[in-house]
Amino acid sequence: MDLSWIVGAIAVMALIAWYVSYGAARLDRLHTRVEGALSVLDAQLVRRAEATLELANCGALDAASALILAGAATDSLEADTTDQRSREAIESDLTQALELALGEEALRRLRGDEAVGTPVLGRVAAANQRVELARRFLNDAVTDVRRVRRRPGVRLLRLAGHAELPQTFEIDDELPMLARGL
Amino acid sequence: MRIGIVSPYSFDVPGGVQLHVRDLAEHLISLGHYVSVLAPADDDTPLPDYVVSSGRAVPVRYNGSVARLSFGPLTAARVGRWVEAGRFDVVHLHEPVTPSVSVLALWAVEGPIVATFHTSNLRSRAMQAAYPLLRPSLEKISARIAVSEDARRTVTTHLGGDAVVIPNGVFVERFASAKRRPDWEGTPARPTIAFLGRMEEPRKGMPVLSQALPHILREIPGIRVLIAGPGDPGPIREKMTPEAAAACEFLGPVSEADKASLLASVDVYVAPNTGGESFGIILIEALSARATVLASDLPAFARVLKGGDAGEMFVNEDPVDLARAVVALLRDPIRREQLAVAGRDRANAFDWSVVGEDVLAVYETVVSGASSVRTSSEHDSRWARLRRTGRNSGGT
Numbered sequence: 362m363d364l365s366w367i368v369g370a371i372a373v374m375a376l377i378a379w380y381v382s383y384g385a386a387r388l389d390r391l392h393t394r395v396e397g398a399l400s401v402l403d404a405q406l407v408r409r410a411e412a413t414l415e416l417a418n419c420g421a422l423d424a425a426s427a428l429i430l431a432g433a434a435t436d437s438l439e440a441d442t443t444d445q446r447s448r449e450a451i452e453s454d455l456t457q458a459l460e461l462a463l464g465e466e467a468l469r470r471l472r473g474d475e476a477v478g479t480p481v482l483g484r485v486a487a488a489n490q491r492v493e494l495a496r497r498f499l500n501d502a503v504t505d506v507r508r509v510r511r512r513p514g515v516r517l518l519r520l521a522g523h524a525e526l527p528q529t530f531e532i533d534d535e536l537p538m539l540a541r542g543l
Numbered sequence: 544m545r546i547g548i549v550s551p552y553s554f555d556v557p558g559g560v561q562l563h564v565r566d567l568a569e570h571l572i573s574l575g576h577y578v579s580v581l582a583p584a585d586d587d588t589p590l591p592d593y594v595v596s597s598g599r600a601v602p603v604r605y606n607g608s609v610a611r612l613s614f615g616p617l618t619a620a621r622v623g624r625w626v627e628a629g630r631f632d633v634v635h636l637h638e639p640v641t642p643s644v645s646v647l648a649l650w651a652v653e654g655p656i657v658a659t660f661h662t663s664n665l666r667s668r669a670m671q672a673a674y675p676l677l678r679p680s681l682e683k684i685s686a687r688i689a690v691s692e693d694a695r696r697t698v699t700t701h702l703g704g705d706a707v708v709i710p711n712g713v714f715v716e717r718f719a720s721a722k723r724r725p726d727w728e729g730t731p732a733r734p735t736i737a738f739l740g741r742m743e744e745p746r747k748g749m750p751v752l753s754q755a756l757p758h759i760l761r762e763i764p765g766i767r768v769l770i771a772g773p774g775d776p777g778p779i780r781e782k783m784t785p786e787a788a789a790a791c792e793f794l795g796p797v798s799e800a801d802k803a804s805l806l807a808s809v810d811v812y813v814a815p816n817t818g819g820e821s822f823g824i825i826l827i828e829a830l831s832a833r834a835t836v837l838a839s840d841l842p843a844f845a846r847v848l849k850g851g852d853a854g855e856m857f858v859n860e861d862p863v864d865l866a867r868a869v870v871a872l873l874r875d876p877i878r879r880e881q882l883a884v885a886g887r888d889r890a891n892a893f894d895w896s897v898v899g900e901d902v903l904a905v906y907e908t909v910v911s912g913a914s915s916v917r918t919s920s921e922h923d924s925r926w927a928r929l930r931r932t933g934r935n936s937g938g939t
Contacts (some may be wrong), residue, residue: 387679390653394685401908487904494707494908498686501704505682508703 497514550641553600570649654916712898718831720802748815756787758866806832830886
């Protein structure tokens with residue numbers, strides 16, 4: 362009688378221990394995924410800002426557009442990466458600047474200039490596409506982490522430790538005139 | 544880049560997913576990447592040298608149809624060995640919720656994982672029942688791709704989260720360079736139209752075409768209907784009027800090369816599919832071959848044809864409207880030429896050179912920064928991690 366109690370208690374404890382360690386490992390993996398996705402997004406945003414600077418200085422745009430682009434790109438490059446909300450606003454501004462600068466006439470001129478315009482435009486398009494991808498993958502990872510961290514067992518046992526609750530990254534990153542329309 | 548691709552379906556039988564995997568692998572190899580494909584295959588099946596067999600495929604009834612899959616502990620062990628030997632930068636799984644090699648690989652792998660969802664009917668009862676078990680491994684996927692808007696909608700509703708739409712690719716040049724065959728080409732008195740696909744499957748639209756034929760014959764008595772694809776023509780013929788049956792020529796199953804020639808030769812290619820198409824790769828192949836395309840106005844088809852700019856459309860399941868459209872096109876060679884030119888241009892958006900670029904952009908986005916792919920057994924055990932750190936610090 363006593364023995365079966367002890368065996369039962371040990372079994373329950375083993376089960377709890379397994380649940381805790383498994384849950385912790387799963388969360389750990391998810392947090393790693395978020396961190397990786399965040400650093401990729403960071404790199405792609407820098408790349409986009411650099412491509413935008415190049416576009417501003419390529420000479421095919423009018424002076425006013427070039428200034429607006431250069432301003433938005435510099436803001437992005439100098440942004441405080443620790444403050445996510447202000448960074449989101451800055452990056453949305455950069456997207457808007459690109460949208461304004463790349464009107465029909467400007468696009469025609471850039472695409473007509475095969476030596477400078479086309480490759481620069483290509484780099485901006487590629488960089489923006491990667492920003493869109495990186496942001497989507499990050500937000501998917503964040504959603505997964507938040508869902509697991511909402512679970513009562515995870516909250517009760519504080520399996521997330523001191524890791525901050527990650528936030529989705531919300532910016533406007535659509536440049537329809539550069540998309541191919543699939 | 545070192546890329547590992549996993550196909551859940553056996554290469555012994557042709558199918559949409561397998562063809563996609565094969566084409567993607569060959570395209571990536573032509574760009575100079577290292578690619579290894581893991582797929583079920585019988586021991587005596589000749590495989591391309593980039594394919595590794597995960598074991599014999601067994602026909603299994605799953606999700607309403609019979610698929611040739613491979614699973615079990617032996618397969619799981621092979622998956623582990625493949626991952627270890629491959630030293631991949633990224634692993635790309637196709638159909639990760641099919642009970643086959645993909646799901647085993649997802650289980651076994653840690654690191655940058657990309658998954659492509661092909662199907663637009665994901666919610667099987669089995670999947671729902673096994674969902675708590677699958678969820679943690681689905682969380683490992685860094686990037687999800689859907690091949691169409693419909694497939695994407697399925698992913699978002701049933702799995703949550705989002706997916707990037709990257710369509711199936713086509714090697715446009717293979718179809719564009721197809722030779723025309725004089726016996727399939729139309730003349731003003733005897734124009735030709737073509738139908739491709741399993742004629743017994745009603746959703747491919749053969750019944751609609753059969754009902755439209757009497758209307759077409761009234762206007763164009765000399766029309767020839769070339770029907771290519773597997774199936775027994777007997778029952779199809781029986782349901783037609785005698786005149787309609789006489790206008791049809793059944794070619795049986797055709798090779799890839801003959802399919803391209805047929806599309807290039809005929810005056811109009813008709814796709815009367817009534818539903819269940821999430822993408823419509825055949826339309827893109829037809830456009831690549833410079834065919835004039837007439838298709839039902841399914842959403843998937845309308846997207847490919849840009850709402851009618853790259854090909855004519857008729858009201859789905861309406862034989863009278865189909866007949867009207869066929870007659871109008873056959874009487875207007877200038878319009879046919881216009882559509883063929885616009886269609887060829889449209890096809891370029893789906894060429895592997897373009898689509899492959901998008902897939903590589905996804906790979907780059909998940910790979911940069913992350914370490915390469917490992918098996919989960921060596922990753923998960925903390926003991927192993929401790930040992931590694933110990934070794935590393937000892938070495939430096």
